[in-house]
Amino acid sequence: MTKPLDHIRVLDMSRILAGPWAGQTFADLGAEVIKIERPGAGDDTRGWGPPFMADKDGNETDEAAYFLSANRGKKSVTVDITQPEGQDIIRRLAAKSDVLIENYKVGGLKKYGLDYESLKAVNPGLVYCSITGFGQTGPYSNRAGYDFLIQAMGGLMSVTGEREDKPGGGPQKIGVALSDILTGLYTTIAALSALAWRDKTGHGQHVDMALLDVTVAAMANQAMNYLVSGKAPTMMGNSHPNIVPYEAYKAADDYIILAVGNDGQFRRFCEVAERVDLADDERFATNRGRVMNRDVLGPILNELIESKPRTFWLAELEKVGVPCGPINNLQQVFDDPHIEAREVRREVEHPVAGTLPTVANPIRYSDSPIEYEAPPPVLGQHTDDVLRDLLDMSEEEVSALRDGGIL
Secondary structure, eight states: OOOTTTTOEEEEEOOSSHHHHHHHHHHHTTOEEEEEEOTTTOSGGGGOOSSEEEOTTSOEEEEEHHHHTSOTTOEEEEOOTTSHHHHHHHHHHHHTOSEEEEOOOTTTTGGGTOSHHHHHHHOTTOEEEEEESSOSSSTTTTSOOOHHHHHHHTTGGGGSSSOTTSTTOSOOOOSSOHHHHHHHHHHHHHHHHHHHHHHHHSOOEEEEEEHHHHHHHTTHHHHHHHHHHSOOOOOOTTOOSSOSSEEEEEOSSSEEEEEOOSHHHHHHHHHHTTOHHHHHSTTTSSHHHHHHTHHHHHHHHHHHHTTSOHHHHHHHHHHTTOOEEEOOOHHHHHHOHHHHHTTOEEEEEETTTEEEEEEOOSOOOSSSOOOOOOOOOOTTTTHHHHHHHTTOOOHHHHHHHHHTTOO
């Protein structure tokens, strides 16, 4: 079956998460993605465990689950780019690629002749995506940037966590490397847009992606709340700055999430709770009033919800269309019948593990469904094939490069 991006070749020179996530997204959509890795070591995240993948006999390997999460569908080619012969291989691959993704420090590839201007000379149509913590320009451009640091500097941690005056209060990072993930997705969007521009003009371009820029952009309503009001949002735990009630509540036996998005939903909640008087109270009748009087309404709702078990709220609120749900751990997520019906967990064949579980791409096409045929690659698994088939190298040339430590 024809895949959306099966006419695109991506040279993935990135490591860790942001760049690899972009590369994996391209691979899921059908692009040929060639991942360049260091001989003998590979992407740093191959060793970021435990947990590590088990082989067909149940023995632990040295392939970390972290690496497996972001490198599905790629071809692994090992090249020492510090050597002239390795640099020549990269130039030849770039000449036959549509997109290049890299996350070296600013100027880090220039000394190898693998920067944008150098590769533009061999492929004017190349879309060259550079991912850094702080971007190619600005006073912080030479700093190293890691997701945790960027979550802090970009404002995300200033609104994440319980209020400082409450037990356990203080800034918290998100439980996944969200700045990296979002940067990977924005990079994919940027690269695809640049390819569309190339189709119109015939020219590629340099795409400058910064984790800090992405994180600030992703602050969304919180950023605009500040820009409009001049008041910086603060940590509110599970509360929402603009909607009430919209947070976690303790039922008689377990927690639930109540996410009331409009006044009609609030009235229906009150009917289920047998407290219609709250919906009639002018302090709580509108969202504006509920936000202004959250400290008054909150304790009332806490007492109401704690009076009945979670199953009651989940069942009764669903009947009347009030958004409500449980707080699941990942075991509960993958056991959920809806997740099973959506086939969020998939299986791929792996040369070492046999069958390897993977998390499906969330994109659902009607006519070109994403297929899960290629697993994350073993280090250097495709080196010989790519050099022979794509660069027309002979067996002797490949062997000589391998003997010389280039591959």
